[in-house]
Amino acid sequence: MPETGIELLEIKCPANYPYNYSAGKLLSFFFRALRDEKKIYGRKCSRCGKVYIPPRPACGPCFAPTNEWVEVGPEGILECFTVVYFSFLDPMTGKKRPVPYGYGLIKLDNASTRIQHFLSESDPKKLKVGMRVTAVFNEEREGKLSDIKWFKPVG
Amino acid sequence: MARRAGIIGTGQTYHKSKRRDVNIVELIYEAVSSCLKDAELDIADIDAVIIGNMEHFEGVYNADLWAVDGTGAFGKHAIKITTGGTTGASVAHAGFYHIASGMFEAVLCIGWEKQSDGDTTAGLIFQSDPLFERATMSGAIGTFALAASEYMNKFGITEEQAAKVAVKNRGNALKNPYAHLRKAITVEDVLRSTPLAYPIKLLDMCPTSDGACAIIVASEEFARKKSPNKPAWFKALATRHDQPFNSDLPLLINMRSLQSAAKEAYAQAGIINPLKEIDVAEIYEPCTFAELSWYEALGFCELGGGGRLMDSGATEMSGELPVNPSGGVISTNCIGATALIRVAEAAMQVMGKAGEHQVPGAKIALATGFGGSFWTEITILEGD
Numbered sequence: 001m002p003e004t005g006i007e008l009l010e011i012k013c014p015a016n017y018p019y020n021y022s023a024g025k026l027l028s029f030f031f032r033a034l035r036d037e038k039k040i041y042g043r044k045c046s047r048c049g050k051v052y053i054p055p056r057p058a059c060g061p062c063f064a065p066t067n068e069w070v071e072v073g074p075e076g077i078l079e080c081f082t083v084v085y086f087s088f089l090d091p092m093t094g095k096k097r098p099v100p101y102g103y104g105l106i107k108l109d110n111a112s113t114r115i116q117h118f119l120s121e122s123d124p125k126k127l128k129v130g131m132r133v134t135a136v137f138n139e140e141r142e143g144k145l146s147d148i149k150w151f152k153p154v155g
Numbered sequence: 156m157a158r159r160a161g162i163i164g165t166g167q168t169y170h171k172s173k174r175r176d177v178n179i180v181e182l183i184y185e186a187v188s189s190c191l192k193d194a195e196l197d198i199a200d201i202d203a204v205i206i207g208n209m210e211h212f213e214g215v216y217n218a219d220l221w222a223v224d225g226t227g228a229f230g231k232h233a234i235k236i237t238t239g240g241t242t243g244a245s246v247a248h249a250g251f252y253h254i255a256s257g258m259f260e261a262v263l264c265i266g267w268e269k270q271s272d273g274d275t276t277a278g279l280i281f282q283s284d285p286l287f288e289r290a291t292m293s294g295a296i297g298t299f300a301l302a303a304s305e306y307m308n309k310f311g312i313t314e315e316q317a318a319k320v321a322v323k324n325r326g327n328a329l330k331n332p333y334a335h336l337r338k339a340i341t342v343e344d345v346l347r348s349t350p351l352a353y354p355i356k357l358l359d360m361c362p363t364s365d366g367a368c369a370i371i372v373a374s375e376e377f378a379r380k381k382s383p384n385k386p387a388w389f390k391a392l393a394t395r396h397d398q399p400f401n402s403d404l405p406l407l408i409n410m411r412s413l414q415s416a417a418k419e420a421y422a423q424a425g426i427i428n429p430l431k432e433i434d435v436a437e438i439y440e441p442c443t444f445a446e447l448s449w450y451e452a453l454g455f456c457e458l459g460g461g462g463r464l465m466d467s468g469a470t471e472m473s474g475e476l477p478v479n480p481s482g483g484v485i486s487t488n489c490i491g492a493t494a495l496i497r498v499a500e501a502a503m504q505v506m507g508k509a510g511e512h513q514v515p516g517a518k519i520a521l522a523t524g525f526g527g528s529f530w531t532e533i534t535i536l537e538g539d
Contacts, residue, residue, distance in 0.1 A: 013214070082355075083298075105301055
């Protein structure tokens with residue numbers, strides 16, 4: 001690689017570009033239920049019967065509409081997990097995300113797919129693939145996934 | 156398969172964490188110039204340009220517009236393609252489709268990324284669903300950490316077996332002058348390296364690189380008339396997308412998309428025993444555990460047998476099927492170019508132009524692309 005031996009400039013160009021997402025009909029129902037009832041709902045495919053979380057209008061493999069709400073969780077099985085140690089820029093805040101934190105994929109009871117969310121534990125020795133976990137809701141809720149503070153081991 | 160198409164030239168930049176000596180256009184121009192030189196062609200010989208990179212990694216949109224003076228696309232048919240991590244493979248496939256259609260004779264395909272201009276983990280988080288996975292997602296590292304925890308638990312894969320992948324690939328990179336990380340490491344080094352996200356450690360994971368790659372895909376008629384190189388012919392290609400959320404996929408790491416794509420590509424190529432019939436593979440392995448599990452998905456061994464295949468030495472340079480002679484993604488990762496480098500390296504192998512990391516007599520080469528959420532592109536090339 002050629003060495004130029006000249007002064008090379010790096011010019012800072014920060015950007016701040018706020019977005020607002022429409023939740024749509026199904027996710028509005030889902031997030032209202034989290035906020036108002038502390039309940040988690042999946043959406044069932046009219047053809048194969050798979051219960052999806054996050055809820056969505058159609059099942060990809062069947063390309064058939066979902067047509068029924070099914071209450072899922074709040075308990076489930078922790079099927080994958082990690083504890084994040086490295087520090088990185090969080091594009092949602094523009095700041096470093098606090099570490100360490102645990103998160104995983106949880107198969108909620110009555111759901112066919114999993115949900116990715118925070119875990120109460122940030123020590124991998126206290127976590128185990130296959131363990132049962134349950135949702136812990138925040139006292140103050142605003143209709144976002146973060147209304148579930150995290151999932152914690154049962155018992 | 157439609158009209159025959161082959162790769163007749165390849166070019167890469169030198170890769171490092173920060174190529175501060177070049178800006179985006181200069182970086183692309185470096186790869187394009189190197190590719191044209193390799194094929195002994197002039198830009199006037201090219202009738203279409205296809206370019207790809209990751210959306211918003213650099214905060215520069217419409218890269219096909221901004222980079223036109225470095226791509227050579229002025230006055231030509233040109234398109235941008237972006238499919239996440241698979242972008243480079245999608246660009247190569249689009250090159251094939253352009254030639255196969257009979258409408259073009261020589262297509263320049265470019266993949267690039269200047270990751271040091273942005274922030275890769277933040278960029279990847281930004282590409283996940285804003286309402287569900289963005290809060291927890293921690294880039295490729297966290298996603299593969301989740302996948303590895305499940306993989307270890309289900310099949311008894313060990314961290315030592317995964318570490319051997321890094322040792323192999325980083326060892327291979329010593330012979331590739333274009334590789335980013337060129338330092339031999341040991342299993343102990345990997346196991347003792349900084350924990351990033353349990354069970355992934357620093358040396359299990361690919362680096363972030365600045366770099367670009369270009370290839371020229373041409374018709375048989377054009378290749379026979381113009382190319383000094385023996386073409387690497389497209390023998391099979393297959394693409395599979397999966398559902399949007401990581402949480403939708405039943406066993407993350409084994410990639411049903413890769414299993415399905417491999418089945419289709421092998422059927423097209425008439426391959427029954429991939430371990431024996433493929434001479435060399437360039438797999439898009441963002442982390443050590445992924446390479447092991449994708450041996451399984453690609454049918455090199457049985458489900459859960461990836462660790463044992465690694466232990467057997469079959470995928471070493473001296474083994475039955477050398478995997479990632481270039482050093483792979485664990486040694487060089489400029490994301491929008493990464494999957495195209497796999498295709499370019501596979502092509503170099505069957506063209507007999509891989510230099511010190513040449514697999515002697517390679518005739519059939521396989522390249523894969525990986526992207527979110529666990530998408531696949533497979534390319535099988537055959538020597539002339």
